Amino acid sequence: MNTSHCSACHHTFSAIGTFDRHRRNNQCLTPEEAGFVRNAHGYWGSQGDGTWWSAE
Known part of the structure; x- marks a missing residue:
């Protein structure tokens, strides 16, 4: 599983x-x-981007 954690905003991405x-422009957008x-x-990602894993 490859994830990326942002040390600036402390969100973890898929x-x-x-x-x-x-x-964007060296600033973080909120996940929303x-x-x-x-x-x-519990990781942030976008549906259909190929970064979703099953719970199994």
Whole structure:
């Protein structure tokens, strides 16, 4: 499982791509501003981006 934690806003993202998408002009967007939702593991990601894991 690859996750990315932001040391600036302290949110954990489901992949490096979602981490990258939450940064704009060297500032963090909130997960809600970036359009992310929490997955089953509690990490922020976007539906359909291939970063979702089953609970199994």
